[in-house]
């Protein structure tokens with residue numbers, strides 16, 4: 001039987017609290033018939049929209065994640081948010097190491113690693129982003145980059161903690177560009193990623209791990225992508241900003257997954 005999917009919407013720096021509430025209010029009835037046994041549906045609003053969205057999502061099958069977390073428990077880190085703050089606010093998931101954070105905010109594999117450890121310690125489930133740039137892909141470095149991001153990003157974790165961690169493979173050249181990896185291309189890379197996880201943590205942990213695809217996933221291509229053996233859902237940017245397109249994407253992803 002196909003493993004359960006996880007589909008998460010990364011709202012990035014979009015949606016005020018009132019806009020986020022309106023989106024979740026519209027999304028709730030549209031995904032109400034999506035069985036949690038088939039797909040975990042997550043939305044990841046900006047920090048200031050989290051509380052309102054958590055309240056709006058109560059009693060529904062929509063889960064809530066943040067987009068970043070600091071590694072320190074507290075202290076002189078102006079502008080940062082700790083894992084305990086997110087946990088107490090009712091957040092369940094947190095995106096870590098998104099390529100935009102790596103590109104614009106100096107995120108490295110070492111800081112990704114520190115953030116993952118803080119998140120897990122606080123009981124949050126990290127959605128850890130990895131992916132190669134166009135230059136790296138064209139230079140034949142895709143697998144080496146992913147292996148390094150996995151080995152260094154997940155360094156020092158117990159295999160058991162991988163059950164609470166999601167990997168999101170996001171080729172940087174496919175994010176927000178409309179240029180999606182073909183299902184076959186994505187599958188080849190996702191399979192290699194599972195192999196790198198197996199080499200570090202063993203076959204059982206790698207087999208059980210949720211590995212999402214991200215990069216211009218839309219309602220139109222979600223089924224074909226999620227029909228691939230090693231694609232267990234998606235991390236969605238643009239298509240998550242409208243309730244109807246996100247709900248259609250979730251349903252098509254579930255349909256594609258059920259063909260496995």
Ligand code: PEP
Nearest residue numbers: 175176214215216237238
């Ligand atoms: C993302 O930012 O994680 C993403 C996948 O964006 P988009 O779906 O817009 O390509």
